[in-house]
Amino acid sequence: MVDTFTVEQRSRNMAAIRSRGNRTTENALRFRLVRYGISGWELCSPDLEGKPDFVFPAAKLVVFVDGCHWHGCPKCYRPPASNTGYWLMKFKRNRARDRVVSASLRRKGWKVLRIWEHEMERSPLTAVERIRRLLGSRPSRSRKSLNFADSVAILRPSSRKHEVV
Numbered sequence: 636m637v638d639t640f641t642v643e644q645r646s647r648n649m650a651a652i653r654s655r656g657n658r659t660t661e662n663a664l665r666f667r668l669v670r671y672g673i674s675g676w677e678l679c680s681p682d683l684e685g686k687p688d689f690v691f692p693a694a695k696l697v698v699f700v701d702g703c704h705w706h707g708c709p710k711c712y713r714p715p716a717s718n719t720g721y722w723l724m725k726f727k728r729n730r731a732r733d734r735v736v737s738a739s740l741r742r743k744g745w746k747v748l749r750i751w752e753h754e755m756e757r758s759p760l761t762a763v764e765r766i767r768r769l770l771g772s773r774p775s776r777s778r779k780s781l782n783f784a785d786s787v788a789i790l791r792p793s794s795r796k797h798e799v800v
């Protein structure tokens with residue numbers, strides 16, 4: 636079958652898929668941070684290298700939620716059906732950039748945690764526990780209970796930037 640998408644169109648499509656997928660994963664983590672009473676974070680700091688999805692300024696911890704497809708997760712990666720070479724190069728470049736960003740942030744004294752999209756899907760609590768360990772806090776006995784209005788407010792995208800919880 637002839638590939639009717641130009642590279643540019645495909646790139647736009649992929650970017651749309653990426654942002655949608657990532658937002659869902661990011662919201663899943665966000666919801667659980669609140670649910671399990673983990674505070675002290677901000678969303679998506681544009682001033683920091685690599686624009687981490689979550690920043691814990693006091694604990695000097697940044698968390699990236701990496702989409703499996705876009706960031707070339709070794710577990711989930713499947714080569715695309717067409718333009719294989721092009722995409723392979725792109726994914727490799729993305730992974731290389733991720734590594735450079737992580738290393739640079741670590742040099743500046745940040746703890747860096749990268750969570751794969753599939754980890755959030757399969758075992759979200761493991762991700763939460765990893766964050767908690769890096770924050771050095773003990774597991775809390777009581778779960779913060781959320782009512783429906785809270786959950787809606789948390790997941791509303793309009794209040795994303797510089798929101799401190």
Ligand SMILES: [Zn+2]
Pocket residue numbers: 703708709710711712751752753754
């Ligand atoms: Zn994956």
